[in-house]
Amino acid sequence: MNSAFPIAIPPLPRLPEAVPRSGLSDEARLALRQLLGDYARALALAFDAGAEARALGAAHGALVSRVVAQVWRLHLGEPARLALFAQGGFGRGRLFPHSDVDLLVLARDESSFLASRGLERVFTVLWDLGLKPAQAVRTLAAQHALAAQDLSVFTAQMEARWLAGDRAMAGLPAALMTDTTLWPPPRFLAARMQEQAQRRAQRGDSSYRLEPDLKDGPGGLRQLDLLYWLGLRMGLPRDLSALTREGLLDAAAAAALESAEALLARDRYALHLQAARAEERLLFDHQRALAQQLGYRDDAGALAVERFMQDYYRAAASVETLVDEAAARLAARLDPPPPPIALDADWQRRGAVLEPRATDLFHQHPAALVEGALRLDAEAGIRAFSADAARAMRSALHALPPAALAHDADAL
Incomplete structure (x- = not known):
C-alpha cells in the first residue's frame, strides 16, 4: 500500500436536498x-x-x-x-x-x-x-x-x-466548561491518571503485550487522547504544537508523537477493515495479514510480521513514555514540588522525584544514566524521575553513539 506520492482522498458525494420534516422514503x-x-x-x-x-x-x-x-x-x-x-x-x-x-x-x-x-x-x-x-x-x-x-x-x-x-x-x-467547579485542572489530571492506572492494571501494564489493544491499551490512541484532553482542560487547542508552545512537550517529543499517532491510526484503520468490525486488539489471527496488507515483506533479517509488530511497539512505547512525561510536567506545574534537597554532588530530590542538579549531567557524564536508575531503585521514598530529568535522559540517550555505555568504565 506504500506510495511515493500523496493519495487523493475521495471527494464527498452530494446529498439530495432535505425538505424539513418530510421524512425519508x-x-x-x-x-x-x-x-x-x-x-x-x-x-x-x-x-x-x-x-x-x-x-x-x-x-x-x-x-x-x-x-x-x-x-x-x-x-x-x-x-x-x-x-x-x-x-x-x-x-x-x-x-x-x-x-x-x-x-x-x-x-x-x-x-x-x-x-x-x-x-x-x-x-x-x-x-x-x-x-x-x-x-x-x-x-x-x-x-x-x-x-x-x-x-x-x-x-x-x-x-x-x-x-x-x-x-x-x-x-x-x-x-x-466555564464552570470552574466542574473538574478543575488538578482534579481532572488526578482522575484521568488514576483511570489510566486502572486501565493498565486491567489490560496489562506494558505496551509490549503480544496481542495489544490499539485503542485502550498502554501506548494506545486513548493514551494519546489523554494528552490532548489535558491540553483542552488547560484551554489549549487539540494540537501538538500548542502543547509544545505551552512547554508540556519539546519539539522532538511532539515529532515522535505525531509519527506514533499516524502509525497507530494506520494500524487501527487496517484492523477495522481486516476484521470487518470494530476490532481493537491486534490478535495473532490478524497480525500476518495486516503486515502483508501494509506492505511489509519477509527478508533475511526478519519476517514481515516481526517488522510490523516492531514498528507498533516503538510507536506505543513513544506514546506511553512521552504522555506520562507530559502529564508529570503538568502535575508539577499545577502543584509545584517542594524545594530540592541535595543528595550528593550530582543528584537531588524534590519530594518523591529524583533529578540531576545540573541540566547537562547526562551529556557530560553518560554513566549517570545508569547511576540514576540504580539510585531511583535504592532511595527510599523516591518513585520516579522528574519530567525534566526524563526529558534530559531521553535526549542524552539519543545523542550517545552505539554501545557508548558498554565501553564506559564508570557505567560498568
Whole structure:
C-alpha cells in the first residue's frame, strides 16, 4: 500500500436536498445506505493505495456528519430548544471504518422534548443506514449534573460538536466548561491518571503485550487522547504544537508523537477493515495479514510480521513514555514540588522525584544514566524521575553513539 506520492482522498458525494420534516422514503433510505457503502469502499481503496488513515477518518466523519444532520432535519426540521451534537472520535470529526457514531441530544428543558416525537425515528433510521449510533438524550440541567459526577461525560462534552437543531445552542457544551467547579485542572489530571492506572492494571501494564489493544491499551490512541484532553482542560487547542508552545512537550517529543499517532491510526484503520468490525486488539489471527496488507515483506533479517509488530511497539512505547512525561510536567506545574534537597554532588530530590542538579549531567557524564536508575531503585521514598530529568535522559540517550555505555568504565 506504500506510495511515493500523496493519495487523493475521495471527494464527498452530494446529498439530495432535505425538505424539513418530510421524512425519508424507503427509496431514499436505500439510496443513502448505498451512498454510504460506496464511499466507505472508496475510502478503503484509497487506504490500500497509501492514503493517510487520519485524513480518511476525517473524510468518513465529514460524510457521516452530513448524513446524520440530514436525517435529523428530514424528521425534526430545526426545532427550537433542541440540538444534536457529535461526541467522542466523531465529535473530533474522525471516524474509523466501524466506529460507533456517538451522539448527544441536548434540550433546554423537559418540555423541549414534547415537540420532537420523531427523535426515536431519527436513531432508527441511522441504524437502517448501516451506522451505529450510540446516543444520549438529556436536558441541559441533567447534562450539567452528570458531567459534575462522571469524568467520561465531562470529557466527551469537551469535544462535543454541533450537528443540527437549534443553532443558538451550538456553544452550550463549551459554555458548561466555564464552570470552574466542574473538574478543575488538578482534579481532572488526578482522575484521568488514576483511570489510566486502572486501565493498565486491567489490560496489562506494558505496551509490549503480544496481542495489544490499539485503542485502550498502554501506548494506545486513548493514551494519546489523554494528552490532548489535558491540553483542552488547560484551554489549549487539540494540537501538538500548542502543547509544545505551552512547554508540556519539546519539539522532538511532539515529532515522535505525531509519527506514533499516524502509525497507530494506520494500524487501527487496517484492523477495522481486516476484521470487518470494530476490532481493537491486534490478535495473532490478524497480525500476518495486516503486515502483508501494509506492505511489509519477509527478508533475511526478519519476517514481515516481526517488522510490523516492531514498528507498533516503538510507536506505543513513544506514546506511553512521552504522555506520562507530559502529564508529570503538568502535575508539577499545577502543584509545584517542594524545594530540592541535595543528595550528593550530582543528584537531588524534590519530594518523591529524583533529578540531576545540573541540566547537562547526562551529556557530560553518560554513566549517570545508569547511576540514576540504580539510585531511583535504592532511595527510599523516591518513585520516579522528574519530567525534566526524563526529558534530559531521553535526549542524552539519543545523542550517545552505539554501545557508548558498554565501553564506559564508570557505567560498568
